[in-house]
Amino acid sequence: TVLVVDFGAQYAQLIARRVREARVYSEIVPSSMPVDEMLAKNPKAIILSGGPSSVYEEGAPQLDRALFEAGIPVFGMCYGFQLMATILGGTVDNTGAREYGRTPLHVSKVGSTLFEGTPENQSVWMSHGDACSAAPEGFTVTASTNVVPVAAFENDEKKLYGVQYHPEVMHSTHGQQILEHFLYRGAGLAPTWTTGNIVEEQVAAIRAQVGDKRAICGLSGGVDSAVAAALVQKAIGSQLTCVYVDHGLMRKGETEQVEKDFVAATGVQLKVVDAQERFLNALAGVSDPETKRKIIGREFIRVFEQAQLEILQEDGPAVAFLVQGTLYPDVVESGGGTGTANIKSHHNVGGLPDDIEFELVEPLRQLFKDEVRMVGQELGLPDEIVQRQPFPGPGLGIRIVGEVTKERLDLLREADAIARHELTAAGLDREIWQCPVVLLADVRSVGVQGDGRTYGHPIVLRPVSSEDAMTADWTRMPYEVLARISTRITNEVPEVNRVVLDCTSKPPGTIEWE
Ligand code: XMP
Secondary structure, three states: OEEEEEOOOOHHHHHHHHHHHOOOOEEEEEOOOOHHHHHHOOOOEEEEOOOOOOOOOOOOOOOOHHHHHOOOOEEEEOHHHHHHHHHOOOEEEOOOOOEEEEEEEEEOOOOOOOOOOOOOEEEEEEEEOOEEEEOOOOOEEEEEOOOOOOOEEEEOOOOEEEEOOOOOOOOOOOHHHHHHHHHHHHOOOOOOOOHHHHHHHHHHHHHHHHOOOEEEEEEOOOHHHHHHHHHHHHHHHHHEEEEEEEOOOOOOOHHHHHHHHHHHHHOOEEEEEEOHHHHHHHHOOOOOHHHHHHHHHHHHHHHHHHHHHHHHHOOOOOEEEEEOOOOHHHHHHOOOOOOOOEOOOOOOOOOOOOOOOOEEEOOOOOOOHHHHHHHHHHOOOOHHHHOOOOOOOOHHHHOEEOOOOHHHHHHHHHHHHHHHHHHHHOOOOOOOOEOOEEEEOOOOEEEEEOOEEEEEEEEEEOOEEOOOOOOEEEOOOOHHHHHHHHHHHHHHOOOEEEEEEOOOOEOOOOOOOO
């Protein structure tokens, strides 16, 4: 394991991903963790992340010197670099000499462990106020900038390295190479962490956890639950039952994907609950977005729990486990606890009767989203599932502005299928994070089709580009593709006589309309 010590801000997760891209397993720990606890994890190398503080600020995160004396290779970046410099006796000045953004770096010692084989002049991403003016004793200065005399240093004997900049961001042109030099050359690690290994490791862990008991997994049609279920299926086979609640709010072909393709790829035992009527009845007459969400969430939990009870009542070993597709970013953001928690409420799965407690099986707890997709591929899941873009739990229910009815759902499904087909055909699935297709069911406008006047509904296209859905921008997609989608929808979906483009970023607009 490589430990990434998190000094705040958003850098630690990115660093952890970069380490894994180098095929070395990494884990994030908070900088508040005592050093002996970090060392107890037996790390093969430690990376100190950047952070928003200045080493001179009151209350700035500190680190015990013992970390540098444990004989473990350490790589400090940005704040981690400055902390390392200060603790080991170098000089960091609050000079007011700031550098932000792309900065030219001059490598003064090309043969260094970190910079070997990289050019003398390279572009790096800086973000700091303080600057290191003297390296600690025993360290060689390996790079500088026009502003900072000591922009990188290393003590190869003690395996301690540092850079003032952010090698983990794309704008640092040789960042990944330098990180790999630390891992492979500095720390002597080998690139052995592969998707094949992850699958093997998880299968063994799941078998050990579940034993001969049974487990239940809710499938949503999304990537995470599908990959989690496929892993557990591989581990325990028929001891797993998957439940898929068909609430009738899915897009065209998605339920079939789960019922046929997923089952064919995994051989999983699947219980499909057809609850379309029930959801439609519960949603009748409701047009307030929050009320819709609440109703859908509530009904989902009820139907899912009913299915669980039926499975509990079947003959066979005790059902003691619930599989969930929790990902590593959720784990880090909720405090990074290890071990298995008991059931907690989740917006897509929901609570359970008071007297039943499942233990959670969370085989994706260590993984980032892109790694989950790779594992899914490794397990032979179809691309339509593994590469699927985000889709909200309440489904099309929150993409009909107005009351949800069967007719409106069918109409939206057709329009959405056309848009998705054309976007995929145009090769835009990667550039576009997701493209909600929204029916303005309570709006009508006048149109002319054939020889007659129409009074139909508008469809909104909401293509967005994003990294994490927290912020987003509307995708500047080619006019020809927009034209094709518009023509096809107005031709093929009779109730629609107008297609409009949502060109609002987030903020101020959310990605979904409700
Ligand atoms: P907004 O509309 O808040 O959406 O900008 C951000 C991201 O979250 C998805 N989304 C949901 N996902 N249950 C989910 O599982 C929900 O209730 C829900 N609401 C929004 C949305 O599709 C986008 O990716």
